[in-house]
Amino acid sequence: MMETYTASTKSQSQFTNTCVNTTYVNTSVNTKVVSSRSKVSSWLSPLVYYLGRKIVLPTFFGKINITGQENIPKSGPILLAPTHRSRWDSLLLPYAAGRCVTGRDMRFMVTSSECKGLQGWFVKRMGGFPVDTQRPAIATLRHTVELMVQGEMLVIYPEGGIYRDGKIHPLKSGVTRLALTSESIHPGLEIKIIPVGINYSQPYPNWGTDVNLHIGEPIKVRDHINGSLKKDAKNLTAYLTNKLQELSHKKSEINAHDLRKITNNSQISS
Known part of the structure; x- marks a missing residue:
């Protein structure tokens, strides 16, 4: 069960003001204030991950190529920012x-x-929590800050929806705004955004589809704070876009190795 972080009155006020001043929360549309909490089931999560890792994913997919796992810190607040393809x-x-x-x-x-x-039911017990993309609740936004303070690993798809054309679509600024706001309110958190490029060999994955996941180097949020949240978020979003583009077009080293092996064998046979 996750411990609940209670921010100081000053921090909560600063967060709310920051949100209002930077269009996180638009009070003119009667923004909702609702409870938003995430949790990870102590029994369901290990079971689902075990079945997925040992049976479902290896059985469904052909090759699963993963690079850059060493880029993921073992501790500290992390925002995983992957492309969304399926x-x-x-x-x-x-x-x-x-x-x-x-x-x-x-x-x-x-x-x-x-x-x-x-x-x-499954999503809420596997660490998921909902957000109204049109009218995000203050509680939801505050909860993301709580997760960062607690040093959690949070996944937010910056493109918003699923895109199957292999291209990087305009990123929503929410990821960078939340990261910058959290780091500003709580200096020293050392929040890192980690871009992840996900590519499937077919637009609609089916039995035997190959998949490549390329995990990029951490982006230190504090290095992108220069005083103007709006400008900083714009610049950091552009930087994240470039990193995702690089990862999405990165060729699989395993596939390249297999290709050379096949080519060499063909030459020997001939």
Whole structure:
């Protein structure tokens, strides 16, 4: 069970004011104030991750190539910012960077529509919490800061939706704004944004599809704070976009190795 962080009155006021002044919260549209908490089930999470890691993913996919796992810190607040190409992404990320690799569970910011029905039941017990992308609640925004203060690993898809054309679509500034705000309110958190490029060999993954996950080097948020949140968020978003583009077009070293092996064998045979 996650411990609840209670910010000081000054910090809460500063956060609310920062949100209002930088369009995190638009009071003119009667922004909701609702409870938003995430948790990781002590029994369901290990079971789901075990089945996914040992049975579901290896059976469904062809090759799963992962690079850059050494870039993920074992402690401290992290914002994973992956490209979004399929619903499989949220199973592959724990496979590549979850508790079996780093000893850490993940929290996921997901759209409200994904937290309904049976799917929502699982999502809410696997570290997911909903956000209304049109009218984000103050509690939801504050909760992301709490997760950073607690040193959690939070996943936010900066493109927003799923895109299957292999291109990087304009990133939402929410990821960088939340990271910059959290670091500003609580100096010394050392928040890191880690870009992750996810690519499938087919736009709609099916049986035998190959997948590549390239985990980039951490981006230190504090190095991008220069005094103007709006400008800093714009610059950091552009920087993150470039990193995701690099990772999305990175060729698989395993595939390249296999290609050379096949070529060499063909030459020997001939």
